[in-house]
Amino acid sequence: MNKQFLNFLGSTLIVGVFLFFAFGSEDSTSKNKTDETVETVETVEGTKSCLVGYDWVYPSGSNPTGAWKFSDDGTFNSSTTMFGGMSTWGNWEIINPGKIKITYTRTSEGTIPEGQTLTMSSCSSLKVGSTIYSKD
Numbered sequence: 001m002n003k004q005f006l007n008f009l010g011s012t013l014i015v016g017v018f019l020f021f022a023f024g025s026e027d028s029t030s031k032n033k034t035d036e037t038v039e040t041v042e043t044v045e046g047t048k049s050c051l052v053g054y055d056w057v058y059p060s061g062s063n064p065t066g067a068w069k070f071s072d073d074g075t076f077n078s079s080t081t082m083f084g085g086m087s088t089w090g091n092w093e094i095i096n097p098g099k100i101k102i103t104y105t106r107t108s109e110g111t112i113p114e115g116q117t118l119t120m121s122s123c124s125s126l127k128v129g130s131t132i133y134s135k136d
Helices: 002-024 044-051
Strands: 055-058 066-070 075-080 086-096 099-107 116-122 125-128 131-135
Touching: 044 086, 044 099, 044 116, 066 131
Parallel strands: none
Antiparallel strands: 055 066, 055 131, 066 075, 075 086, 086 099, 099 116, 116 125, 125 131
């Protein structure tokens, strides 16, 4: 029981640190966008613009149990407190408008999951498996 508690505590700490850095980052391009700019995922560039530099959270930013962050250099990191907690890192590429292929390179658990394709139906919705993340 004590080991489970320490694993949970460690996982929670990892998610907390991730969210601290994620919320503290700024995306200078999003600050320059005007109300007239409408982002869509109908093009590869639009998908990239909607994806990169934002905190993607589930179920909400005020009480996240999962979070993803995509960087302009084609890397990502994610963390979750579900199932005892886990963090992942890897690479991403847009294979079609609204479709992002991810490849895992490292996890906090040491096992590397198979890659997967994430779906963006809109600029504010990211589907990972059956879970829908939103921008925070």
